[in-house]
Amino acid sequence: MGVVFLFDTKFKKALGNSLVLIESKFKEKAVINYGFLINCAGLYADVISHNFNLALNYKIIPFKGLYLVYNEKDNFFINKSIYPVPDLRFPFLGVHFTVSDNIKVGPTATLALYKENYNLFYRFNLKEFFEVLCTAEILFMKKGEYRKLFFNEFKKNIKLLLYKEASKLVKNIPSLDKFNWYLAGIRAQLIDLSLMELVDDFLIKDTKDSLHVLNAVSPAFTASFPFANYIIQNYIIPKIRKDIR
Ligand SMILES: Cc1cc2nc3c(=O)[nH]c(=O)nc-3n(C[C@H](O)[C@H](O)[C@H](O)COP(=O)(O)OP(=O)(O)OC[C@H]3O[C@@H](n4cnc5c(N)ncnc54)[C@H](O)[C@@H]3O)c2cc1C
Structure with missing residues (x-):
């Protein structure tokens, strides 16, 4: 369906205007454009969200x-x-x-x-x-x-x-x-x-074209379909609806 996976590729920096700087494991850098960005980078989710000026009073x-x-x-x-x-x-x-x-x-x-x-x-x-x-x-x-x-x-x-x-x-x-x-x-x-x-609950922050999962704690959240559903229903679908209107 035209999906491209960039494995072993690091998010380096948000550049504004829906552009991000990425880096391959061979240290090659590139700028890519995104439609909607989802940050679920575990230990580094805070650093990435700070790039978007979000969750500045949180640290992992x-x-x-x-x-x-x-x-x-x-x-x-x-x-x-x-x-x-x-x-x-x-x-x-x-x-x-x-x-x-x-x-x-x-x-x-x-x-x-x-x-x-x-x-x-x-x-x-x-x-x-x-x-x-x-x-x-x-x-x-x-x-x-x-x-x-x-x-x-x-x-x-x-x-x-x-x-x-x-x-x-x-x-x-x-x-x-x-x-x-x-x-x-x-x-x-x-x-x-x-x-x-x-923080002992999950925490999600968003902008109009990005979403940041900051505290995907467990037990039983890992690969949790209800959690994915929650994010889709509450954060992604409302944004798509807004775009369609
Ligand atoms: C010791 C231990 C035991 C656990 N036991 C359980 C359990 O029994 N049951 C349970 O449900 N949960 C358990 N958990 C918790 C579970 O592991 C986490 O809740 C879960 O891994 C979180 O998933 P995630 O996808 O948010 O983050 P992660 O699994 O950490 O995935 C984040 C991904 O982002 C990538 N990434 C980071 N920075 C960047 C970047 N700049 N650019 C690109 N990619 C990046 C990382 O390489 C990684 O692949 C345990 C955790 C630990 C530490």
Whole structure:
């Protein structure tokens, strides 16, 4: 139907008049024109929306989610995912068990040092490092409950402490040596800078020809058709109708 996908291509900058600067993985730059732009760039959705002068009082802070994986492939000790009762003060699920082709325990929610801090210096970004530090410091100072949360989550970087947390949910959990560290994920956590609060609902901002999904939080939002429907019904169809009129 004439759709062109530009894979491995980065949004660099909004140039105004429905033009954006993009860059390929080979660093080739190009200017493209858009009819309607949808920004759903996860960790970088805030940077892109700021390009459109939107959501200037919001910033995304990265939180690293570490998992342990059970390394006995065919001797599962549980057969269903198990979740703790969530602490409603915070937008994190808490350490839980996920059962698929393996059993995962986690995730933690520790402050990452920069947005793509999957491991030590992978894609290190100095500007993001200072931004994270400054925002986290203000959050720490402002709210004792966040300070406590950050500290408690940080402790779970120690394998034994993460394991102990998980043991609260399952009595017959196998011994610690049966678990190994697994790949980390980074959660894009939106902060409301005017209230200095973690935002725990999804947030959408728009202009007449662009839409920005700033906080696509979970659980169960990932690939969620009702969420896509909500955006189409409430944001896209009304704009198309206006154009037709
Ligand atoms: C540890 C962890 C566990 C989770 N567990 C669950 C779970 O069990 N269930 C659940 O529903 N959700 C879970 N989530 C949350 C879920 O992963 C997110 O809600 C979901 O990925 C958000 O989707 P998204 O499309 O908005 O962003 P993303 O999946 O982050 O996609 C954003 C995309 O934008 C691209 N991008 C970024 N910047 C640019 C740019 N400048 N130009 C072009 N492209 C760009 C990125 O490369 C990426 O492909 C978990 C998250 C973490 C971190």
